[in-house]
Amino acid sequence: MKTTTEKISEAVVRRLPVYLRYLTELLTNGVQTVSSQDLGRRLDLNPAQIRKDLAYFGDFGKKGIGYDVEYLIEKIRQILKLDRDIAVALVGAGNLGKALSNYNVYLNDNMRIVALFDSHPSTVGTHINNLAVQPMEEMSDSVKQLHVRVGIITVPGSEAQKVADDLVQAGVEAILSFAPAIIKVKEGVRVHYADFTTELQSLAFYLE
Structure with missing residues (x-):
């Protein structure tokens, strides 16, 4: 895969x-x-932008033919690191947390929620999509044992910073809140x- 010293913008990564x-x-x-051109029409994007985005990572297309769909899927999955197992922990097993946990069933990617945590006594010990909701006191040890790299936070705003601090302290490298x-985190955590x-x-704003 092609490498480049030019910084890849967040906008490019989000389009992948x-x-x-x-x-x-x-x-x-x-x-x-x-x-x-077909991709551009379907996604309402400039075809030149699509070609430029993909060219940051390699020469995947053939002039006059386009992109081999299966091959390009494989390459984008590699770029996004979806070709490897990435463990995710979710903190806050309320209605939103339950919905996100149940979405695990539909995921084909290797990025999956492997642990759930909550502070409410009535929620701890219940099961969502075959995962037991654990108490917050167990979060640090479980995150380390399961090699969790990504955390999802679905707690009230007043609790978010403390949860983020605990996740980062346990070794989490990225958070979706x-x-x-x-949330303020140390350098190197996304x-x-x-x-x-x-x-x-x-x-x-866009309403008539």
């Missing part, structure tokens, strides 16, 4: 899963090759936010 999802649909439907709070309220409010 979009390409992967559509390519997987094509493969399921028996499509063997696809052009950047659904909590309505800004945090992404999934904020429903912010997304809805920004959509309101």
Whole structure:
């Protein structure tokens, strides 16, 4: 795979899963090759942008033919590190946490939730998708034992920073937070936010 000293922007990395999802649909439907023009029309993106994004990582297409769908899926999965097992822990087994945990059933990737944690006595000990909800006191040891690299936070905003601190202390390298709070972590740990309220409010701007 091609390497580059040029920094890959976050926007490029965020588009790769979009390409992967559509390519997987094509493969399921028996499509063997696809052009950047076809990808652009389907995804409402500039074909030149798609070619540029992929060119950061290698020369995957053939002029006049396009991209071999199965091969490109394999390469994007390698780029995103989805060709290896990545253990995920979820903290906060409320309604949202349950929904995310149940989504495990539909995942074909090796990135899977392997541990659940909550502080509520009525939730601890229950099972979601064959995973037992563990007390917060067990989180540090379990994260280390299971070699968890990614944490998902679905706790109230007031608890998010403490949970993030504990996850990072246990060795987690990246966090996806659904909590309505800004989290501060040490350098080298990546945090992404999934904020429903912010997304809805920004959509309101475009209403007539």
